[in-house]
Amino acid sequence: QPFAVNEVLTPNLFKLNQEGLYFPNNYSENKTNVSEMIAITGNYPTFYFLPKTYDYDFSQSLPSVLRDDDYHTAYFHDNVGSFYQREIFFEDLGFNDLYFHEQLFPGKEMWHWGGNYNLDSLTVESVIDTINPDESFYYYWSTMISHGPYNNSTENINLFTESGYFEQIDKAESDGLWVNPLLEVEEDALKIRYYQAAVMDFDKALGKLLDFLDENEIMDNTILVLFGDHNVYYHD
Numbered sequence: 001q002p003f004a005v006n007e008v009l010t011p012n013l014f015k016l017n018q019e020g021l022y023f024p025n026n027y028s029e030n031k032t033n034v035s036e037m038i039a040i041t042g043n044y045p046t047f048y049f050l051p052k053t054y055d056y057d058f059s060q061s062l063p064s065v066l067r068d069d070d071y072h073t074a075y076f077h078d079n080v081g082s083f084y085q086r087e088i089f090f091e092d093l094g095f096n097d098l099y100f101h102e103q104l105f106p107g108k109e110m111w112h113w114g115g116n117y118n119l120d121s122l123t124v125e126s127v128i129d130t131i132n133p134d135e136s137f138y139y140y141w142s143t144m145i146s147h148g149p150y151n152n153s154t155e156n157i158n159l160f161t162e163s164g165y166f167e168q169i170d171k172a173e174s175d176g177l178w179v180n181p182l183l184e185v186e187e188d189a190l191k192i193r194y195y196q197a198a199v200m201d202f203d204k205a206l207g208k209l210l211d212f213l214d215e216n217e218i219m220d221n222t223i224l225v226l227f228g229d230h231n232v233y234y235h236d
Contacts, residue, residue, distance in 0.1 A: 003181065004196050008172050010203035012210060016224065028228035032142065033084045035229035040093055040140065051089040064094030066138045072096055076127050077142040078104050078111075078118050095140075099126065115153020120145040124205035133216035142229065143205075146198040149234050150191035157194070163204075165197035191235065 002024075005013045028035065037045045041061045049056065058064055063073040074097040081087030081100040090098055101110055104118075104126045111117050120143050127141055151157070160166055172178035178196070182188035213219040 004199040006172065006178055006196075008175075008177050009168060009196065009200055012203045012206040013199070013226075016206075016226070020224075026227060028231050030230055032229045035227070036140070036142065039225075039227070049085075049089060051085050051092055056092060058093050061093050063138055063140070066136075067094050067096060070136065072132065072135050072137040073139075074099065074130060074137070075140045075142075076104065076123070078123055078144045079142075080110065097130070099130070115149060116155040117144040117147060117153070119159060120202045120205040121208065124208050128209060128212050131212065133218050143202055145201045145205075146195065148191075148195075148232055150198075150232075151187075151194040153194075156198070160194070160197040160201070163201065165200045166193065168200070169193060169196055 002017070004010065005017050007014045030038070033049075034045055037043065037049075040063065041058065063071075063075075067073045073095045075086070075090045075095045076099045077086065078101050079086075080102070081098065087098060087100065101108075104123055108118075123144070124141075127139065131137060131139075145156075169178060173180065180189050180192050182192050210219070213222050
């Protein structure tokens with residue numbers, strides 16, 4: 001199982017890892033928009049797309065095909081819509097609705113690169129609010145909380161502390177249920193600890209989504225796919 005997936009610290013990810021299909025040789029070496037293109041269209045882009053300049057035929061993309069079959073298609077990401085020109089491009093890809101920072105957290109000041117992102121465990125509530133359990137839906141959510149840089153974000157460190165994530169990590173470590181693989185360098189060890197806490201918050205978000213699917217009796221008709229979209233290029 002992946003390093004940050006732990007039976008004690010991330011029970012929902014652990015459950016999916018044990019009961020679903022896990023592909024251990026998938027490596028997240030692409031940039032975010034490239035990974036999105038692969039997942040949404042099934043093709044590896046050979047050039048950078050410029051939706052404001054050219055027209056593209058994406059009639060065979062997954063959201064386009066499913067939308068034609070009466071699925072509600074929506075994309076979610078807590079960034080501004082202009083980033084990677086998603087506000088234009090993803091509409092062309094076949095999404096009915098696009099939810100960016102201004103829709104997910106209206107009136108809240110935008111975060112800045114370097115951390116202090118909004119918690120996934122909060123963002124998921126906005127995602128769930130848009131789901132109609134009586135209709136078929138295809139949703140794509142690019143999450144934020146586990147995005148680096150790691151251990152530089154004072155606000156998130158405080159939120160992780162208040163949420164009890166670091167306390168749980170310390171207990172799991174003392175009980176022999178979690179091991180920090182980078183203990184030789186203190187700075188790196190702290191980054192790993194921060195990353196584990198961030199994944200724990202995503203796991204909390206995942207738990208809320210799984211509960212919703214269970215409570216509305218649509219779990220058996222739902223496919224969940226989780227993958228990393230890029231590597232830790234900002235920490236060398």
